[in-house]
Structures are given as C-alpha cells and as structure tokens.
Amino acid sequence: MKKKTLLIVTLFYIMAFIFGLAIGKYFATNKAKAEGTSDVEIINIEDKKQEKENKEFEKNQNNNVENTIKDTQKQETKPTEEITTDYEKKNKEKIKEVMAKKTRKVAYLTFDDGPSKDVTLSVLEILKQNNIKGTFFVIGEMVKTNPDVLKKINEEGHAIGNHTLTHNYKSVYSSPSVMLKEIEDTDKLIKGIVGEGYNNRFFRFPGGSFKRPMDIKKAIVDNGYIYIDWNCLTGDAEGKMMSVERQYERFLSTAKNKNSLVILMHDGIGKKTTPEVLIKVINYLKENGYEFDILR
Numbered sequence: 001m002k003k004k005t006l007l008i009v010t011l012f013y014i015m016a017f018i019f020g021l022a023i024g025k026y027f028a029t030n031k032a033k034a035e036g037t038s039d040v041e042i043i044n045i046e047d048k049k050q051e052k053e054n055k056e057f058e059k060n061q062n063n064n065v066e067n068t069i070k071d072t073q074k075q076e077t078k079p080t081e082e083i084t085t086d087y088e089k090k091n092k093e094k095i096k097e098v099m100a101k102k103t104r105k106v107a108y109l110t111f112d113d114g115p116s117k118d119v120t121l122s123v124l125e126i127l128k129q130n131n132i133k134g135t136f137f138v139i140g141e142m143v144k145t146n147p148d149v150l151k152k153i154n155e156e157g158h159a160i161g162n163h164t165l166t167h168n169y170k171s172v173y174s175s176p177s178v179m180l181k182e183i184e185d186t187d188k189l190i191k192g193i194v195g196e197g198y199n200n201r202f203f204r205f206p207g208g209s210f211k212r213p214m215d216i217k218k219a220i221v222d223n224g225y226i227y228i229d230w231n232c233l234t235g236d237a238e239g240k241m242m243s244v245e246r247q248y249e250r251f252l253s254t255a256k257n258k259n260s261l262v263i264l265m266h267d268g269i270g271k272k273t274t275p276e277v278l279i280k281v282i283n284y285l286k287e288n289g290y291e292f293d294i295l296r
C-alpha cells in the first residue's frame with residue numbers, strides 16, 4: 001500500500017513538472033511573438049524578406065559579380081553558369097570596364113536603403129575619419145525625407161547609386177515600365193539635390209538581381225544602367241537583433257579568399273549596428289592590404 005502511494009506521489013510530481021515546462025514554453029513563445037510584432041513590423045518583414053533573399057543569393061555560387069570579378073582578375077575560373085542573353089553579356093562587360101584596371105586587392109563598401117539620419121551620418125563620420133569613399137545605393141523616398149543627408153554624401157565625395165523609389169517588391173518587380181519609372185524618378189530626385197551633372201549608371205536591385213524577371217533586367221541594361229550585386233556581406237539586414245560580433249564573423253566568412261570585394265551593408269532606418277561593424281570591417285580591410293574604391 002505504501003509503495004503504491006509513493007508511486008502515485010512520484011507520478012504526480014512528474015506530471016506537474018511536465019505541465020510546468022509546457023506552461024513555460026507557452027509563455028515564452030507568446031512573448032517572442034509579441035516582441036516580433038510590436039515595433040517596426042514593416043522593417044521586420046523586410047528583414048525577413050532580405051534574409052531569405054540573401055541566403056538564396058549566397059546559395060547561387062555562380063553569381064554575376066563573383067564571376068565577373070574572377071574573370072577580370074584572371075583567376076582560375078570554374079565552369080560557370082552560362083551567360084545566355086545579350087543583356088547579361090552587356091552588363092558583365094560594363095562591370096568589367098570599371099573593375100579591369102584593378103590588379104591589387106580592392107574593396108567597394110556599399111550601403112543600401114538610405115539616406116537616413118540615424119545611420120548614414122554615423123557611417124559618413126567613420127568614412128571621413130578613415131579617409132575612405134563608399135557607394136550609397138539610395139531609395140528615392142528616403143532621398144525625399146533626408147535631402148540634406150544625400151547632399152552631405154555627395155559633398156564628401158562618395159558615389160551615389162540608384163536603389164529604386166519605393167523599394168517595394170510588389171511595385172518594382174511588377175513590370176519593366178514600373179521599374180524604369182521608379183529608377184527615373186529616383187534619378188530626378190537625386191539630380192534635384194546634387195545637380196544635373198549626376199550620372200551614375202550603377203543600380204542595385206532590392207534584394208539583389210538573382211532570379212529577377214528577365215524582362216526587367218533587360219530593360220535596365222537597355223536603358224544604360226549597370227546592375228551590380230555583392231560578393232560579401234555583414235548580414236546587417238538579417239534580423240534586427242544580429243550582434244556586431246556575428247555580423248563581423250559573417251563578413252570574415254564571406255570575404256575569405258577574395259581579392260575584389262563588393263561589400264553589402266545597410267544605412268537605412270534602424271540599422272544601428274552598421275557603424276560599429278563598419279569600423280571592424282575597415283580595420284580588417286586595411287590590415288589585409290585592400291584598397292578602397294567606389295562604383296561610379
């Protein structure tokens with residue numbers, strides 16, 4: 001009888017323990033859910049999209065930038081994805097033209113999704129302290145909000161590239177004409193601030209060019225633009241909680257064994273870790289003998 005009571009009591013405690021665990025997990029999940037949707041929900045959704053895009057992009061080992069850079073530097077070229085269309089060839093040739101003279105290690109620091117007050121100004125300060133020029137792929141709507149920041153980018157000698165008017169995937173990837181209109185509107189906004197002389201043809205697709213509709217890519221090249229992706233990144237768009245250390249590790253792993261680096265970072269609203277990571281990235285690049293250049 002005593003044994004039976006002991007068994008029942010023990011069972012009761014085990015059940016209570018399991019029940020406690022389940023309750024705890026339930027509350028933790030709900031808390032995470034609440035945190036995920038409370039502030040800047042749109043940015044989170046964009047982050048997730050970007051993260052997915054970035055991962056997909058990375059998986060595609062034979063991406064355009066990598067191949068073009070490899071060809072340019074006459075390094076060993078693996079059998080690569082066939083470049084089949086005229087516009088792809090044309091785009092590749094244009095990137096080659098810009099990068100062909102580079103025989104040494106070169107890094108292109110690129111910043112997407114700005115100009116913003118909270119991040120771009122810090123980025124500019126760091127670049128100034130290090131006497132380095134970068135390339136800013138700006139969003140037209142952000143240019144409207146922060147014209148003074150764009151002006152500063154220009155005055156301090158950096159390159160400005162086009163990153164569409166809205167950065168809204170549904171809009172920009174809906175048709176070639178919508179995409180071109182967004183690009184032209186953004187060019188007009190930039191010209192209105194930095195002057196009619198602005199003529200940078202470098203363009204970056206929101207989320208990268210990988211798997212974008214052929215007709216849209218073609219329209220961009222036919223209209224004299226050069227679309228350029230990246231072959232190195234810090235992952236600063238991959239979830240807002242990614243630590244500086246993790247971003248730096250991501251940079252190191254994607255920069256490994258590459259002489260030419262087109263580095264993707266973000267200076268859009270809320271990317272508050274970018275400046276801190278940038279300092280580490282610059283130090284690494286300097287210590288490892290990279291020169292800096294801009295896409296223009």
Ligand SMILES: [Zn+2]
Nearest residue numbers: 112113206207
């Ligand atoms: Zn972007």
